Amino acid sequence: MDALRRIVQALRLSSRDAEKETGMSGAQLFVLQTLAAAEAGKAASIGELAARTRTDQSSVSVVVTRLEERGLALRRPAAADARRVEVILTSKGRKIATTAEPPAQARMVETLERLPATKLTILRSGLEDLVAGMGVERQPAHLFFEEPAPKAVRKKARTTTVSS
Amino acid sequence: MDALRRIVQALRLSSRDAEKETGMSGAQLFVLQTLAAAEAGKAASIGELAARTRTDQSSVSVVVTRLEERGLALRRPAAADARRVEVILTSKGRKIATTAEPPAQARMVETLERLPATKLTILRSGLEDLVAGMGVERQPAHLFFEEPAPKAVRKKARTTTVSS
DNA sequence: CTCAGATATATGGGATCCCATGGAATTGAC
DNA sequence: GTCAATTCCATGGGATCCCATATATCTGAG
Numbered sequence: 097m098d099a100l101r102r103i104v105q106a107l108r109l110s111s112r113d114a115e116k117e118t119g120m121s122g123a124q125l126f127v128l129q130t131l132a133a134a135e136a137g138k139a140a141s142i143g144e145l146a147a148r149t150r151t152d153q154s155s156v157s158v159v160v161t162r163l164e165e166r167g168l169a170l171r172r173p174a175a176a177d178a179r180r181v182e183v184i185l186t187s188k189g190r191k192i193a194t195t196a197e198p199p200a201q202a203r204m205v206e207t208l209e210r211l212p213a214t215k216l217t218i219l220r221s222g223l224e225d226l227v228a229g230m231g232v233e234r235q236p237a238h239l240f241f242e243e244p245a246p247k248a249v250r251k252k253a254r255t256t257t258v259s260s
Numbered sequence: 261m262d263a264l265r266r267i268v269q270a271l272r273l274s275s276r277d278a279e280k281e282t283g284m285s286g287a288q289l290f291v292l293q294t295l296a297a298a299e300a301g302k303a304a305s306i307g308e309l310a311a312r313t314r315t316d317q318s319s320v321s322v323v324v325t326r327l328e329e330r331g332l333a334l335r336r337p338a339a340a341d342a343r344r345v346e347v348i349l350t351s352k353g354r355k356i357a358t359t360a361e362p363p364a365q366a367r368m369v370e371t372l373e374r375l376p377a378t379k380l381t382i383l384r385s386g387l388e389d390l391v392a393g394m395g396v397e398r399q400p401a402h403l404f405f406e407e408p409a410p411k412a413v414r415k416k417a418r419t420t421t422v423s424s
Numbered sequence: 425c426t427c428a429g430a431t432a433t434a435t436g437g438g439a440t441c442c443c444a445t446g447g448a449a450t451t452g453a454c
Numbered sequence: 455g456t457c458a459a460t461t462c463c464a465t466g467g468g469a470t471c472c473c474a475t476a477t478a479t480c481t482g483a484g
Contacts (some may be wrong), residue, residue, distance in 0.1 A: 099387040101314040104268060106391075112472060120473040123440060150265040152442050157464060159440080179449045207393025215382055222375065222383035223263040223483060227270075229371025276442060287470060306433060316472050321434060323470080342431040342477045 105203075110200030120166075123151075125196055127159050128168060131185050132193035140175065140181035168192060271365070284330075287315075287323050289360055292332060295349050296357035303346035307336065332356060 111122025120128075130148045142160065159184055159189040163169040168189030174180035176207045185193065208216060270326065275286025284292075294312045298304045305322065310317040326348055327333040332353030338344035372380060 098420040099384070100264075100267070102391050103264070103387070105314040108471070121439065134469090151440085153463065154443080154465080155441050162439085165456090177450070178461080181463070203393050204390055207389055210393075211386065211389065215386060218379055218382045220263070221385035222379060222386070223267070223369055225375065226368055227263055227266050229374075230368050248371055263468080272441070285469065309433090315470085319432065319471050325434090326469085338432095340433080341480070350433070357452080 118191065120196070121162075123149075123155075123159050123164055124166075125192070127156060128185070128189055129196075131169065131183060132190060139174075139184050141180045141182060143180075144182060161173050163189065170194070174226065196245040213228075274365075284360070285318075285326075285358065286334075287313075290357070291320065291323050291327065291359055292349070292357040293331065294352055296346060296354060303336070303338075305344045305346060305350050309346075309347060327353065 107122070126149055127145055130145055132139055134148065135143070140148070142156050145160070147154045149156065160169060164171060168186055170184050170186060171181040172184055173217050174182045211214065211219070271286070275397055287358070290313055291309055292298065293302055294309055298308070298312065306317050306320050309324070310320045313320065324333060328335060334348050334350060335345040336348055338346045375383070
C-alpha cells in the first residue's frame with residue numbers, strides 16, 4: 097500500500113511537472129491520448145472516454161471543455177443520438193497526443209520492459225488479484241504496452257463495489 | 261497501468277462510499293489512522309503527517325482543520341519549536357481511528373493475505389522496482405500489514421523526480 | 425549579538441475528482 | 455400516440471491535491 101501511494105504521488109507530481117513544461121495537465125494529456133488511441137476512424141463520447149480513463153463522466157466533461165478552450169479538441173453532436181457528443185481531436189491536439197508522454201509513465205514503461213518475463217507475469221497476476229479482491233469486475237490487467245482494455249461498463253463496476 | 265488506474269479509482273470510490281456512511285472522507289480517516297499509528301506517546305507535526313501520508317503539507321493542513329472542526333483532533337503549538345504544531349487525537353478521534361477501515365483497503369489486505377508467500381514477495385519486489393524506476397528514493401516497499409515506513413525526506417524525493 | 429538562509433505552516437489559487445441533479449433525448453410497453 | 459423509465463451530458467457543490475507565497479521562527483556563521 098505504501099508503494100502504491102508512492103507510485104500515485106510520483107505520478108501526480110510528474111503530472112504537475114509536465115504541466116509546467118507543456119501547459120497541459122496530466123488529465124488533459126491522458127484524455128488526448130485516449131482519444132488518439134480510440135480514433136481508428138471513430139470518435140469517442142464523453143461516457144466512453146470516462147470509462148477508458150477510469151474517471152467520472154463529469155470530470156471528463158470538464159477536461160474536454162479545457163481541451164476545447166485550447167483548440168486541442170472539439171465537441172460535435174453525434175448523428176445517431178442527440179444526447180451524445182462526440183469528441184474530436186484537432187490536428188494540434190493530435191500532434192501533442194502522439195508526441196508527449198508524462199515522464200513518470202515513461203519511466204514505468206522502461207522499468208517494466210526491463211523486468212524478467214516471469215516476474216512481469218507474476219506482477220501482472222498479483223495486480224489482477226488485487227483488482228479482483230477489491231470487487232472490481234474481473235478482467236485481465238492490461239499493462240500499458242499492450243492493447244487498451246475494452247470498454248468497461250462503468251455503472252456496473254460501481255454497483256459491485258457498493259454491494260461488497 | 262490500467263490495473264493501477266482501476267485500483268486507484270476503486271479506492272477513490274470506496275473513499276466516497278465510506279464518506280457517505282461515516283461522514284468522514286478517506287483523506288480524513290487516513291490522517292486519523294496515521295496519527296493513531298504514530299502516537300506511541302508522540303504527537304505528529306503537519307510535515308510529518310504529510311510525509312507519512314505521501315501528500316503535500318498544505319493538503320494535510322486543510323484536512324487537519326476539518327478534523328478539528330469535527331472534534332476528532334486538535335492542534336497544539338510544539339514546545340521545542342514555535343513554528344511547529346502538534347496534531348493530537350481526541351478520544352473521539354481515536355475511537356474512530358481504531359474501528360473504521362475503508363472497505364476497499366480491507367479487501368486489499370484480505371487479498372494480499374491470501375496470496376502465496378512467494379507471489380507476495382515478487383509482487384512487493386515488482387512494486388519496489390516500479391518505485392525505483394520512477395526515481396523515487398529507494399526504500400523497501402512496505403505493504404500495509406507491516407510496520408509503517410520511516411519518514412521520508414519529501415523534498416529530496418521531489419528533487420530527484422525533477423532531475424530525471 | 426546580528427542577520428542571511430532555511431524551515432514550518434496557513435492560506436489562496438487552480439485543476440481534478442465524484443456525487444447530485446436537471447434538461448433533453450431515447451426506448452419500449454401499452 | 456402516450457408516457458414511464460432510462461440514458462447522456464453539462465453544471466454546481468464540496469473535498470482534496472499541489473504550487474506559490476507570506477509570516478513567524480529557528481539556525482549557525484561571522
